[in-house]
Amino acid sequence: LAWQTRLRRALEQGEILPYYQGIFDTEYGTLAGLEVLARWQSPTDGLIMPGQFIPLAEESGLIKRLGEQILRQACTQGAAWLAEGLEVGLLSINVSAHQLHDKGFLETVERVLEQTGFPAERLDLELSEAIWVEGRESVIDSLTRLRAMGIRVSIDDFGTKYASLAYLRHLPVDRIKIDKSFMDDIPGSDITSAIVSAIMTMATSIGLEVVAEGIENQSQLDFMNGAGCRLIQGYLYGRPQAAEAVPALSRRAD
Ligand code: G
Ligand code: G
Ligand code: MN
Ligand code: NA
Numbered sequence: 001l002a003w004q005t006r007l008r009r010a011l012e013q014g015e016i017l018p019y020y021q022g023i024f025d026t027e028y029g030t031l032a033g034l035e036v037l038a039r040w041q042s043p044t045d046g047l048i049m050p051g052q053f054i055p056l057a058e059e060s061g062l063i064k065r066l067g068e069q070i071l072r073q074a075c076t077q078g079a080a081w082l083a084e085g086l087e088v089g090l091l092s093i094n095v096s097a098h099q100l101h102d103k104g105f106l107e108t109v110e111r112v113l114e115q116t117g118f119p120a121e122r123l124d125l126e127l128s129e130a131i132w133v134e135g136r137e138s139v140i141d142s143l144t145r146l147r148a149m150g151i152r153v154s155i156d157d158f159g160t161k162y163a164s165l166a167y168l169r170h171l172p173v174d175r176i177k178i179d180k181s182f183m184d185d186i187p188g189s190d191i192t193s194a195i196v197s198a199i200m201t202m203a204t205s206i207g208l209e210v211v212a213e214g215i216e217n218q219s220q221l222d223f224m225n226g227a228g229c230r231l232i233q234g235y236l237y238g239r240p241q242a243a244e245a246v247p248a249l250s251r252r253a254d
Pocket of ligand 2: 213234
């Protein structure tokens with residue numbers, strides 16, 4: 001079968017599932033949130049990673065349905081965890097440019113929150129830094145409206161597209177996620193370490209939260225904590241896992 005047909009069927013069969021990776025607050029030792037990452041559980045090919053199907057979904061327009069399904073599944077799960085009294089913090093959902101630029105996106109998010117009962121204040125939308133390249137005005141307008149609903153907005157892959165930090169001041173966002181590529185050079189490279197420290201100082205001074213992504217070892221953790229970053233995500237704390245693994249993650253952090 002052509003991949004488009006396969007992906008469409010996979011969506012119909014419920015084979016695209018949310019996995020969850022913890023974002024930890026290392027100051028309080030708590031689970032601050034979960035990043036939601038799509039996985040294709042194929043009965044014939046096993047677990048397929050998003051790098052192999054998200055770009056295809058974007059090209060074909062299927063990302064709209066995929067995104068709504070992931071959002072709905074994650075919010076349903078998040079509401080169930082809340083009802084059980086399980087503290088998992090924010091749910092961070094990846095949103096691609098195609099989705100944000102779609103006319104119906106805001107209504108879809110509003111409808112899913114209403115139907116699942118998941119609080120808007122606990123939803124965080126991650127947008128890649130690349131989104132600012134085109135359609136700046138309409139992006140700002142959409143984000144402003146999402147934030148007026150109580151939803152939080154993060155800039156994902158921060159530092160990969162722009163050398164300047166000045167533009168951040170004008171954007172309606174709550175947090176940045178420093179890209180993993182910076183962590184790969186820490187603490188070995190003095191230049192990267194200086195850039196990351198500068199990002200921390202600047203972001204903190206304008207009131208933005210910062211998450212460090214891709215933390216794999218203790219020296220990276222120590223460096224980021226030393227630079228004032230306490231929200232940490234990475235294999236050092238755990239890989240993305242199925243929903244069943246989340247309660248243990250939340251309890252361990254307590
Ligand atoms: O999970 P992995 O670790 O391999 O993710 C690879 C990429 O796929 C990431 O850049 C992530 O932003 C993207 N991605 C994962 N899940 C989703 C999703 O549900 N929607 C969108 N738009 N992108 C996703
Ligand atoms: O949306 P974004 O591009 O930020 O997606 C995060 C990606 O990074 C996912 O593919 C996730 O599986 C991956 N990831 C998360 N933590 C680590 C880590 O510590 N090391 C590596 N190599 N990848 C990570
Ligand atoms: Mn992300
Ligand atoms: Na990223």
